[in-house]
Amino acid sequence: MREPPPTKAKHIQIPEYKEFLTRIGRRYKKAGQGLKPHETEIARLQLIHDVITVKLAGIEKLSRLLAELDPFYHELIFIEFDENKVRKAVLCLLRAKRMVSEFFRKYRYRLMASETGREAKKIASEARGRMLSLIKRCEKQLLLLKNLVIFIQRLPSIDTSQPTIIVAGAPSVGKSTIVANASRARVEIASYPFTTKQIHVGHANINEIKVQIIDTPGLLDRPLDERNQIELRAIAALKYLNGPILFLFDPTPQATIDLERQLRLAKQVMELDPEKPFVPAIAKVDLVDKHTVNTVISRISETLGSTHVYKVVGVDSRSVKELVHRVVMETIRMMSSGGHPRS
Template structure:
């Protein structure tokens, strides 16, 4: 079982990591090249020492990055794998780590070769060869440095999930009211618009209770299709549904302008249930202040059937745009989270 370190905020850790380009390393070495020395030997030794010290210090980030990746929560790995290849990440880390070890070995080897040089020409050629071989180790990893640089920037921009907090994952079809609900339940400011597919990434908010707070997660809208056919935006929602502990609030839009029919939204609910792997699901029929009467009645019947079968935990009716109604809904969900946390097992 992973320690609590596995659930630290990777964005804060990534903010402290700087991955240089090969050109930055090269420029640093050139700018610090020793200009004065008592003897040619002293100059060559100093140049070798400087080259070694700079490539080691500039690539020291790899130790912190490797530790971060080792203890990364599965949720973050799933988000990363949408954009990056996991095997390539590990190969890139290995390339830099191997370069560091070999650079230190070459440094020790060439220090003695410089001492053994018999004339000035041999001394200069040995020093040039030593520096060239050390730099070539990282020149070979040039693309890997760029790849890890992009990865670190990506991690810095990820949402800061706290996997230790009680969590409500808000899911549903496009335009079901997820972002409006999260915006009214918390201080989060997800983008809200009248057109579908507005939410393209994960948004985090917090609902404050008398004895603590609940993490509320706004996920991108899903279409009713297999995971392997989903686009990058939908797979971000899947990452939250699969990897984060908590309960799922599934919104069903019963208004006349719903993006999907009630039947298709409940088909999507079945897909979400498979993705969520046993997490408790709560259904909220949204926009009941101005519903399509037939859609509302159909949704009520379908929800009651699922409730009777034990597929869902409860059914609510709400208006995501109404802060008072959203507050009552969150109070009910908070009670559910508290009672579930107190149950044994």
């Protein structure tokens, strides 16, 4: 299994500027004690160099992680962070690290050639100032990258190479209820719309196949450029995660948006990636009569051209497990027969 970015990010630490000063300050006086004056100053510069180098090792790891991001995580991260600012911040710190090593080499030679303790002190003070100011100049960037790493660490760990079902639909259609009943995921369920604000992942075992079930925030039927950040997270999952989209319809009169708007939304979702299997399902069928269910099925078939529309009672875990099982099997069948995912 490929390690997802949140797992990789757990090994990355980005310090704040003041942490450099504290770490250096704690050992500065003792460094090189008892040596000749110029040797003492070299030892102190070595300390500054080493602290900066060790503390900035995380930047290189972060830079590698960002370079290897798959499109899903790339999208999810740069919905919240300005990609250009992040790139500049990484470059600022990588440059600072390189320059600190260069200064250290240069000033070490100058210190070795110094003739008096006074001269050595003067050279060392200049070197210290220059080395630290390189980091000080990237103070804001350090903070940005520290926040970025914390953000990545908190993202859901999704293995983009594993089978995945993406549950989507308008707000309050019952997405989280389905994900909770199909897996071991603990997701928030509530009667008000927009309860889910992040992407969540649940894991289920279907006939020995490990399946990831993705809960997404609710979507409204509006153009991409009018969508808010929370909706864009759902779009990132729908566009870039590999697997069928289980699209839920709320058939009740209390639905957040009416059926026609849900159908418009379904079309928009289908268009995000026309190659992706699209599985329509009517949720909350326990709350409406048969006639309503049939009317909704007809409208879905007419509008989306779906040959099969599933029905599910999200609050009944048996109904949910059966649906997920059928979606997985159907997807496998479609993929192995090489048929069009929406035929």
